Amino acid sequence: MSVQYHESVTAPARRDWRMAVRHGLRGRCPHCGEGRLFRGFLKPVEACAACGEPLHHQRADDLPPYVVITIVGHIIVGGLLLAEKYADWSMGLHMAIWPTLTVVLSLLLMQPVKGGVIGLQWAMRMHGFGGVPNTPERQPLPPAVQPS
Numbered sequence: 001m002s003v004q005y006h007e008s009v010t011a012p013a014r015r016d017w018r019m020a021v022r023h024g025l026r027g028r029c030p031h032c033g034e035g036r037l038f039r040g041f042l043k044p045v046e047a048c049a050a051c052g053e054p055l056h057h058q059r060a061d062d063l064p065p066y067v068v069i070t071i072v073g074h075i076i077v078g079g080l081l082l083a084e085k086y087a088d089w090s091m092g093l094h095m096a097i098w099p100t101l102t103v104v105l106s107l108l109l110m111q112p113v114k115g116g117v118i119g120l121q122w123a124m125r126m127h128g129f130g131g132v133p134n135t136p137e138r139q140p141l142p143p144a145v146q147p148s
């Protein structure tokens with residue numbers, strides 16, 4: 001008698017990362033899409049109020065600002081170059097528009113981008129979202145004690 005193992009028995013169910021990112025971009029729980037993802041501007045909730053999915057595992061860290069900088073940078077630099085080429089704006093108008101647009105776009109995009117990153121982490125089962133506690137990085141060994 002032989003025992004057969006099937007990958008589907010041991011492997012966790014796949015999560016739809018597109019749906020999870022979409023829910024995160026809307027500021028909703030990546031699992032159910034109903035509960036709120038944030039309790040503050042950038043502070044995620046501990047767990048979803050609607051489905052109970054724990055969300056404290058998230059480790060978005062610096063990725064959302066990098067993504068926002070990339071998006072806003074392309075918009076601002078592209079717009080600035082187009083304005084320089086096709087419009088005859090004064091330096092004062094440039095100084096009024098571009099810094100203001102940079103700050104406004106960055107503030108508008110930061111929360112949705114962070115939500116999308118958390119949704120992606122949830123879908124990829126990163127940082128404890130897969131049911132396994134997040135293991136800490138290896139710590140260096142303590143210095144060896146020299147006998148005196």
Ligand SMILES: [Zn+2]
Pocket residue numbers: 029030031032033034035048049050051052053
């Ligand atoms: Zn939920």
